[in-house]
Amino acid sequence: MQPRIPRPTVIAAIIVGMTMLTLAGSLLQALWYEIVDRRDAGRLLLALAGTGAAFGLYARLLWQNLMRRTAPAHRLGLAAIAVICWALPPLLGTGQGWGNALLVPAGLIAVVLPVREAIVTAAAATVLTPVYGQLLGLPALTVLYEVAGVPLGAFSGYVTVWLFHVVQELREARAELARSAVGEERLRFARDLHDVLGHSLQAVALRAEVAERYLERDDGRVRKELTEIQTMSRDAVRDVREVVRGYRATSLRTELDGMSAVLRAAGIRCERPEVSPELPAHVHEPLGWVAREAATNVLRHSSATWCEITVRAGRDRVQLEIVNDGAARRAAGDAGSGLAGLAERITAAGGRFRAGPGGDGTFRVTAAVPAKGDA
Structure with a gap:
């Protein structure tokens, strides 16, 4: 059984929701420590405000780019997320998992920035993030994880948005193919009808002009032309019926x-x-x-x-x-x-x-x- 593909907005909402759950999971240990163990109201408020602002802005930027609503201001949003996430570890401490916040902006690098800029930015972040982590005193294993985490996060964000847009383009191509098939069938019928009626109607018009010229001079010629017009009209009607019958009664x-x-x-x-x-x-x-x-x-x-x-x-x-x-x-x-x-x-x-x-x-x-x- 093949699952039915939901509407694009539903898929985008699922992608944003799963991404937020993944990010929240990376900071779950740090938030749990602030809420359950440390119990410092000021620090807890700072932690919740910082992560809430970063996650809310992250979700908005991801949604906007999935919907192809890109804007230059998105660069500022990415910069704001980076500032918030890089400010949380020195303010709240690095011993309880806040070092993972340094990796949060990586997932948006290739989503917000063009490919060439994203490659340069991801390369720079791959170097700067572990250096900053060492300055903060993060464990060596965490620093090593960040060296691999930045490029993987950037690549993962790029592939996610790319695949979503590929699915969108396939949907549009399928709909266009259906419209094209219907349009080609209409054009074929129109061509057949034109070929049948074009000559007949032109001949009828010429016969009518001849009859008009002899209207005052030769009644016999007029009657002859009118008879020809009637014959050609009946033939044209018969030909149209044959075209329609052939159009419908296909093998x-x-x-x-x-x-x-x-x-x-x-x-x-x-x-x-x-x-x-x-x-x-x-x-x-x-x-x-x-x-x-x-x-x-x-x-x-x-x-x-x-x-x-x-x-x-x-x-x-x-x-x-x-x-x-x-x-x-x-x-x-x-x-x-x-x-x-x-x-x-x-x-x-x-x-x-x-x-x-x-x-x-x-x-x-x-x-x-x-x-x-x-x-």
């Missing part, structure tokens, strides 16, 4: 091949299904519409990693089943107009249609139409 195999290709292009595992060449002609149109709408739903309304398509041809019915993971949770009455339209089409064809989420995080679309056209 089911073609639709499923196109669906699997689009999903694979979006990074979703989808194999081409086996389709019998002996399928009745009347099943292609309704099941083809199911394939089109299902592909759009998978791209727009799920975080799918795989999609399975199955076609079963029985003696009485032909069934198409499409299952994908990463199904978004919907309210019971929020089926969507696309699925409602499919249900109407399949019912009108004498078939059955079901669509809905499963209990295992999947979404299943099942359509079955009679194998015989007069059923």
Whole structure:
């Protein structure tokens, strides 16, 4: 079972919350000592005010950069966090874990600063932090930990924000792919319609101009031109109907091949299904519409990693089943107009249609139409 990917703001909130818990854990021993053992109201107030200000500013800067709301003032925020965290150990003592506060700013170096500046700053902090720790009298093991902790913290912050933005870009690319598929289909239909109607309408216009010229001179020629106009108009209407019929009555195999290709292009595992060449002609149109709408739903309304398509041809019915993971949770009455339209089409064809989420995080679309056209 693949978990459903939450909204970007939810992911960002989780990242910020987990980061704050990690930072709080690094200073838990020091805060516990101030609250339980030392019990000095002035020092406790200083410790809580300092850590609260640093953590609050840290959370705000991390959130803003996850949401791509960068600003030059963020450099000042990073500097303020560094000043606070580097001031706490000499003010509160270094023997009870306050030396870990020196590593807090490292996680934001590559988040707030551009890559080149972040590399230079992280390198400088890797040298200055242990030197400062030695001046404060920190244990040798703590100083050694800080030598490795600064670059690891900077790299960890960079990777976290980078991965979040990659997920965002993949979401946007998937949505754009769905819009592009719909747009290309509309353009194809528009081109076909233009090719059919362009010549016919131009010919009708020319015949009408000829009839207008002979209106006062030759009634027979006018009648002939009007007859030609009627004939060409009927031919144009017939051609348009043929285009629309060909647009709708597409081969089911073609639709499923196109669906699997689009999903694979979006990074979703989808194999081409086996389709019998002996399928009745009347099943292609309704099941083809199911394939089109299902592909759009998978791209727009799920975080799918795989999609399975199955076609079963029985003696009485032909069934198409499409299952994908990463199904978004919907309210019971929020089926969507696309699925409602499919249900109407399949019912009108004498078939059955079901669509809905499963209990295992999947979404299943099942359509079955009679194998015989007069059923």
